[in-house]
Every structure is written in C-alpha cells, then in structure tokens.
Amino acid sequence: MQSALVARTVAVPAEVAADLIALLPADAPVSWVRRGEGLVGWGVSATLRTTGPTRFTDAAKWWAELVARSTVTDEVGEPGTGLVAFGSFAFADDASVDSVLTVPAVVVGRRGAVAWVTTIGDVLPREWLPERALPAVAPQGVTYADGALDSEQWMSAVAEAVARIEAGALEKVVLARDLVATAESPIDVRWPLAQLASAYPMCWTFHVDGLFGATPELLVRRERGLVTSRVLAGTIRRTGDETRDDELAGALSRSSKDLEEHEYAVRSVADALEPHCSSMNVPEAPFVLHLPNVMHLATDVTGVVHDGITSLELAAALHPSAAVGGTPRDRAVALIDELEQMSRDRYAAPVGWMDAAGDGEWGIALRSALLSGDTVRLFAGCGVVGSSDPAAELAESQAKLVPVRDALGG
Numbered sequence: 001m002q003s004a005l006v007a008r009t010v011a012v013p014a015e016v017a018a019d020l021i022a023l024l025p026a027d028a029p030v031s032w033v034r035r036g037e038g039l040v041g042w043g044v045s046a047t048l049r050t051t052g053p054t055r056f057t058d059a060a061k062w063w064a065e066l067v068a069r070s071t072v073t074d075e076v077g078e079p080g081t082g083l084v085a086f087g088s089f090a091f092a093d094d095a096s097v098d099s100v101l102t103v104p105a106v107v108v109g110r111r112g113a114v115a116w117v118t119t120i121g122d123v124l125p126r127e128w129l130p131e132r133a134l135p136a137v138a139p140q141g142v143t144y145a146d147g148a149l150d151s152e153q154w155m156s157a158v159a160e161a162v163a164r165i166e167a168g169a170l171e172k173v174v175l176a177r178d179l180v181a182t183a184e185s186p187i188d189v190r191w192p193l194a195q196l197a198s199a200y201p202m203c204w205t206f207h208v209d210g211l212f213g214a215t216p217e218l219l220v221r222r223e224r225g226l227v228t229s230r231v232l233a234g235t236i237r238r239t240g241d242e243t244r245d246d247e248l249a250g251a252l253s254r255s256s257k258d259l260e261e262h263e264y265a266v267r268s269v270a271d272a273l274e275p276h277c278s279s280m281n282v283p284e285a286p287f288v289l290h291l292p293n294v295m296h297l298a299t300d301v302t303g304v305v306h307d308g309i310t311s312l313e314l315a316a317a318l319h320p321s322a323a324v325g326g327t328p329r330d331r332a333v334a335l336i337d338e339l340e341q342m343s344r345d346r347y348a349a350p351v352g353w354m355d356a357a358g359d360g361e362w363g364i365a366l367r368s369a370l371l372s373g374d375t376v377r378l379f380a381g382c383g384v385v386g387s388s389d390p391a392a393e394l395a396e397s398q399a400k401l402v403p404v405r406d407a408l409g410g
C-alpha cells in the first residue's frame, strides 16, 4: 500500500521557468519540453514499475488510487498542474522490460506566460529551487558499435520484410535497429537533453528513467476533452541546401511509396481514436514537417473525446500505431520480433506525462536512446512497404540517429 501524497502548486514568474531544462539537478531528472514550454521534474515521491500486457491498466489503476488518496492544493489550475506523473512504457508485451511511472518531488511547468511549481511530499514550494548542481559536462571519448545487427544484416531483414509484404503476408512493417555508444565515464543525461532541446525546439525533448530523446511524433494529447495526435510516416533526408530541400519536400508529398506508408499510420490512429470520440477531424492530405535532419509527411488528427477517458487510456488504445508497428498490427508486431533480433525496450512506445484530471501528453519515444552509466543504446526505425529499398531505408535510419549522436557530441 503506497502512502498518500500532499501536493501544492503555486504560480511563479514566467522568467523563473524560462529555461526549464537548465533547472534540472542530477537527482532523477525528468523532462517533457517543446519550444521552451512543458514540464520538468526531479526527485522521486512515488514510482510504479510494471511489465507485460497489463502494463497500461496497471499504471492507470495505480495512478487513480494514488490520486484518490492524495491531497492537492492547486492555485493555477492548468493541464499539468497539481499532481503529475511522468511515464515511459515498454514497446512490447513481453515481461522482460519494465514500464515506469514516476511522481517527482518537484515539478516546474510553463504554458505561455503562465508558470508554476508543484512540490510533492516534504518540500515546501518556497524551498523548491534545486541546490545548484554542477553544470552537466559533455560525454568524453564516445565510440560507436553495431547493436544487434550490422548494416548488412539489417538490410537483409528489410529485404525479407519486403518479400513477406510482396507475398501478401502484411502491408507495412516498421523495422528498427540499434547502435551502442560508449563513453569514457558515466554520462549525465542533462547534457544530451540540453543539446536536443536547443537543436530540435519543434520536438518534445523527453527523459524518464534513462530513456531520453527529442521526438517529433505526438501519440496523443488530451486537454480538457480535446484530443490531438500528430501522425508521422514517410521520410526524406535534408541536404542543407534550401532550394534542393524544397524540391525534396515536393517530391515527398507526391511519393506514392511515402503516401502509402503514411495512410496506414493515419488509419491506425483514426481507427483507434474513433470509439473514444464524439467527433473527429482527419485531414485528407498530409503536410510536410521540416526538421533539421529529415522531413516527414505529417497529419494532425483531432477530436472531442468522451468524458472520463484519460490520456493514458488513449495512449494504450493507440499503441503501437502503424507509424512504429505496421499493418495489420498483430502480424507486423510478430514480424518485428522475428526480424529485428533485439528488444525495443522502451523505444517507440509511449513516453510523457499525465495529471490527476486525466489530461496529458504522450509522445512516441523516437529519436531516442537508453542511457545506463557510460553506455547509450540508440534506436531508429523505418516504415517498410512493398516498394521499399533496403539501402535507402538504411540511409534513412542513419539520418534518424543524427539527433542523439549529435547530442552526445560525436
């Protein structure tokens, strides 16, 4: 039986939360920041670890019980104020990977001009500022090695997936690979977080329990009854030359291979949200999202959600969307297991936060890596359809590894 928590949210001047990531001390930092807005936290008031197919329902039950027993004073009353939990879930149902929910001791948030601090447990709001920890230092002497498969082996896996698709076994599968980086000494996650937030401000820079990254893909946001999902699928690398990139963006928006991949992803999200929404808007055609390393076909699906459905329940219903699994879902997940030869751990699964009212934001943990001491496991995946070319997919996966590689300084 967990103990009851006492949480207090007070407003603070927006300048205090001007650089959220810079506030993080080394003690269990968590982050969900985009364009300087969002939430950061540190310390631990309560944690749940769970595994297997019931991981989402276990987390929902634990959170509902904790919220029911806790006492909250909230002067601000915005989504993300009061009691909040940060979470990071395992991609797959197997019991070998922990999913984590954590309630920090201190949370600092900002939405536009409104900023707040929530303290949970013994810390009083007036005492919230972290003791200025030493600034994070850059990882030194980072070297890279292949993960489960080398490039040749991974391209063979992609070729095998194409063959299965052509034989009619399924329509789309997203295949991922990993890369292992090792530094000379333990890495302070605040270094890559600060780099990612400054290089990819349009992405959500996250960290929960060693899983960090800057994802461009929002699985679901629930905010006072409105639900949003940003679906990405279909990718082209940027060259850095503006005229050329504009031409490539045009080619991407006309590419039948990429439009097909994208359509599967949008369908999977729309179908999963539909039973939970009273009305929905699914745009007919995608737009092109420009990121510093790649461009994606993107669709923002929106809807009005039925009362009482939390952001976590929506994330559970959506995961894994065809942006990271495939179509049909079950066959794609089985093929991923067969061909990737690795555990995705918490990569490509929901990561984000929720509050006591059920509002929250859950991203798909992409452009991400798992940190453990001096070792970082980086992940990247690509949607494969019948017309995919293994060498082009390898190049795309390399482009998707760039954000974390750059953030580690090499």
Ligand SMILES: C=C(O[C@@H]1C=C(C(=O)O)C=C[C@H]1O)C(=O)O
Binding pocket: 174, 176, 217, 232, 233, 234, 235, 261, 296, 323, 324, 348, 366, 367, 379, 380, 381, 382, 383, 384, 400
């Ligand atoms: C799987 C990843 O990205 C996903 C796959 C994409 C694609 O295949 O075009 C695009 C965006 C993401 O939905 C990844 O970044 O690891």
